[in-house]
Amino acid sequence: MKFEVKTLAAGAAGEIELNDAVFGLEPRADILHRVVTWQLEKRRGTARGTRERADVARSGKKLGRQKGGGTARHGDRRAPVFIGGGKAHGARVRDFNPSLNKKVRALGLKMALSAKAKDGGLIIIDTLDVDGGKTKALANQFAALGIASKALVIDGEALNLSFAHASSNLKGVNLLPAIGANVYDILNHDTLVLTRAAVEKLEARFHG
Structure with a gap:
């Protein structure tokens, strides 16, 4: 045209x-x-993936006794409440x-x-x-x-x-x-x- x-x-x-x-x-x-x-x-x-509890390289041994320690009852140091622990509900790598x-x-x-x-x-x-x-x-x-x-x-x-x-x-x-x-x-x-x-x-x- x-x-x-x-x-x-x-x-x-x-x-x-x-x-x-x-x-x-x-x-x-x-x-x-x-x-x-x-x-x-x-x-x-793409978001950078964060390390969650299962991805942190720390001992899985329980910190102390369940009762009688006078502190909170924790499992291992990979918990998100500790410095260096895994991120709770962290960013996941997604493909766009x-x-x-x-x-x-x-x-x-x-x-x-x-x-x-x-x-x-x-x-x-x-x-x-x-x-x-x-x-x-x-x-x-x-x-x-x-x-x-x-x-x-x-x-x-x-x-x-x-x-x-x-x-x-x-x-x-x-x-x-x-x-x-x-x-x-x-x-x-x-x-x-x-x-x-x-x-x-x-x-x-x-x-x-």
């Missing part, structure tokens, strides 16, 4: 032919949910590393891109050059493009330094290279801005 290409100054820069196999799919909530869940699970850190088929992950990214193209949240920019890397200039250009909320900007193989400097102080604007494009970030932003180079990289990623 053909899609209009704009400049940062909101001018026309021609058209681009988007691959329907990447930008023209019908989004499925179940696929998107599976991929987003997988991404968030992959971000979770689920697996997801590569084809499902690729399909999820295609559907996320298609969802933005379908609901009008996609803008394609010719280049990201900002004169002098000035934040104020970029803010005015975004206002002219109608970008007023959270926006994810995806560039080609390398990030445009002038745009990176200008956008660093703009709240809600995030910049990624094409290799970093992912379902969660795309869906978590109201507007997706792609450069021509980003479109080429993304299409080559699936049909290289």
Whole structure:
């Protein structure tokens, strides 16, 4: 399908032919949910396991007589009440590393891109050059493009330094290279801005 290409100054820069196999799919909530869940699970850190009573290397001999000692009735020094004893109800090592088929992950990214193209949240920019890397200039250009909320900007193989400097102080604007494009970030932003180079990289990623 053909899609209009704009400049940062909101001018026309021609058209681009988007691959329907990447930008023209019908989004499925179940696929998107599976991929987003997988991404968030992959971000979770694994807790360091603590040593519980059975893991502490101490003698299991009873400390003293059950009665007549004038102190509490203890078993052995591995009890949690002693310094160096095992932790009571300590943290357990849990695995937050689920697996997801590569084809499902690729399909999820295609559907996320298609969802933005379908609901009008996609803008394609010719280049990201900002004169002098000035934040104020970029803010005015975004206002002219109608970008007023959270926006994810995806560039080609390398990030445009002038745009990176200008956008660093703009709240809600995030910049990624094409290799970093992912379902969660795309869906978590109201507007997706792609450069021509980003479109080429993304299409080559699936049909290289």
